[in-house]
Amino acid sequence: MHGEKADGASRGRQVVSSRRGASPGAKARLPRKAATLEDIARAAGVTKSTVSRALGGSTRISAETRERISALARRMHYEPNYLARNLTTRRTLSIGVVLEDIMNPFYTEVAKGIEVVLKQHGYVMLLTSSNCASEEELEITRTLLRNKVDGVLITPVSSDSEPIRMLRARGIPFFIMNERSDNPALNWVDCDNRAGGHLATEYMLKLGHRRFVCLRSTKLRGSRDRFEGFCKAIESYGLSLSDQVILEDAQTREEGRDLVDDLVGRVGTGALPSAMVAVNDAVAIGAMESLFAHGIRVPDDVSLIGYDDISLAGLIRVPLTTIHQEKYSMGQIAATSLLQMLRDGVGKKGTQVVTHPRLIIRQSCRETAS
Amino acid sequence: MHGEKADGASRGRQVVSSRRGASPGAKARLPRKAATLEDIARAAGVTKSTVSRALGGSTRISAETRERISALARRMHYEPNYLARNLTTRRTLSIGVVLEDIMNPFYTEVAKGIEVVLKQHGYVMLLTSSNCASEEELEITRTLLRNKVDGVLITPVSSDSEPIRMLRARGIPFFIMNERSDNPALNWVDCDNRAGGHLATEYMLKLGHRRFVCLRSTKLRGSRDRFEGFCKAIESYGLSLSDQVILEDAQTREEGRDLVDDLVGRVGTGALPSAMVAVNDAVAIGAMESLFAHGIRVPDDVSLIGYDDISLAGLIRVPLTTIHQEKYSMGQIAATSLLQMLRDGVGKKGTQVVTHPRLIIRQSCRETAS
DNA sequence: TTGTACGCGTTATCAA
């Protein structure tokens, strides 16, 4: 601890010239030169090939020299240069991860699932957000290619977007998350959103609700399927869709709040349907804010159901009944499968996994009074 | 668009042998060989140095050839190999980011701030969690070194931990987040936790509270300073610390809940102090759960204040009064400063930034009845 | 304005 400061300054390291700041006019500071195979070879009195073998765990080397060289390498704080290694081996032990948005608690969980698996296998993760913008997604993908990632995990804007084509063209193994494709060659893991939408709506129907507000989205991933599930459930009960209030463009918490604000402003608090189905938890939370702000109680006056089961769903004002998605698993599945592809090669037919939604009953829904 | 499928398959590319899967017994699939400078040079009838200059924006090249080569490069879908480039330029345009835990909403916001800045400047982010474990942190740092990141952003287990020493020894620019150091050479951005702890407690005192439960931690980053702020505030009101209930080892929501469960079990619901100060929001949320479970209302019976202002703090059952930390800014500041160091070189004295906590008044605190 | 030649750190293929 006390020796720490002296450490960096006084300890004699191999490279004497080419010190930082030594060369005049060098604006940007370059890192001290790290020990290389060559350095160790020199110190050990062998060639770098021998060192490479010793450290690489090759069999064609005597136990004695291996031990000697390993000790030396340790003493010299040798760390292999993965970049240089990639030049010959074509592998970087790095995986590109493209998510819609890191901040989104949904994707945060996915990221965690990925991270755990990758770390376990010694891979690093190059993480970026696409923000759902095609151009940005494309740019990111290019950057990943330039960095020679071994594979890519991606929640693409669309499964036939340009980045997907690029990855295919380059032959880079990749795995699609939270989206699916008809192409049997592609690998993906996706939630059964249709079933989820149906599940949510059916639960409300079973509680006796007959008039609905549906806060849907046309842009959000999987939202179309969820809406289809909603419609199917409604119709299976002999109800008419045209009797329901369908609000579009509900993506965020703010939009959820504003849409409900708007609706209440138009129809008043009295004529409100007794049930609300939201495309996701964020929208549901926004809707709940608006309802309470108007003196409408959840679930006493209006029942409300979300989708995703993000971590805060159970912690909000009224714990949210919602549809659970296996987010952590989604990341794990994708990462594990990708690494397997890296090991075994990619087959003709892709790996395609559908995860199944679960209803999580909390306190935001109740039976209708009637 | 329609030509897409044919693209990868039919267009004659240089490398004819060494196709994927072509070589028998090749277990791991290798990516198709991407176009290199050499390939373009051949196609253009020049040398690779010319191509390098044309694409690198050098001035010593005729506009005509530059245009011709650029067009060719575009047509051949050329992407520079950043890894190979690093061998000569010593820069990778990549930054290693080490956070305690990606899933932690606090660090998620920090990560977002970092990501935005890095992307803006064309850097990629190698993101990992240390999970607060020294060995893991060390291993991660090694991996980052091996990947030759240009710089590192880190929330270290401690500011004099081994990884910090390694980075210093290697001369790799790095920036510490959410932690500080006495060493004037180090760069860090940290919140003034002492002031924050004081702020929270003082607010409670002003509301009339005189008996406190303090849910503190000895492990958590910054928790000692927060506790000091707590103590100082208590004493400045002429109160005795020994009259307060100090509960240690409160880190997580679960621990917050269990500690309060415990306390209520021991002293009963009647003799509970009127105010609770938690080391962070997670602990506060756990405490709130426990209180409600015992029929103790917040803020009617007990006032409760958190710390961090994580995104869900305003959304929980009773919107949480808390101390706000500039998390997003913290990431931004660290990333921006690091990139600047990369450009201008690191000076003798480090950049050290203290961010100031703010009190966010919501609904979990109220004046004492008396 | 362009070409030649070399080095970066590593693995791989020979030959010794």
Add this chain to the structure above:
DNA sequence: TTGATAACGCGTACAA
């Protein structure tokens, strides 16, 4: 078991 040598893809002095 070891050594010499050639890649790998790129940048860059230096020469033309």
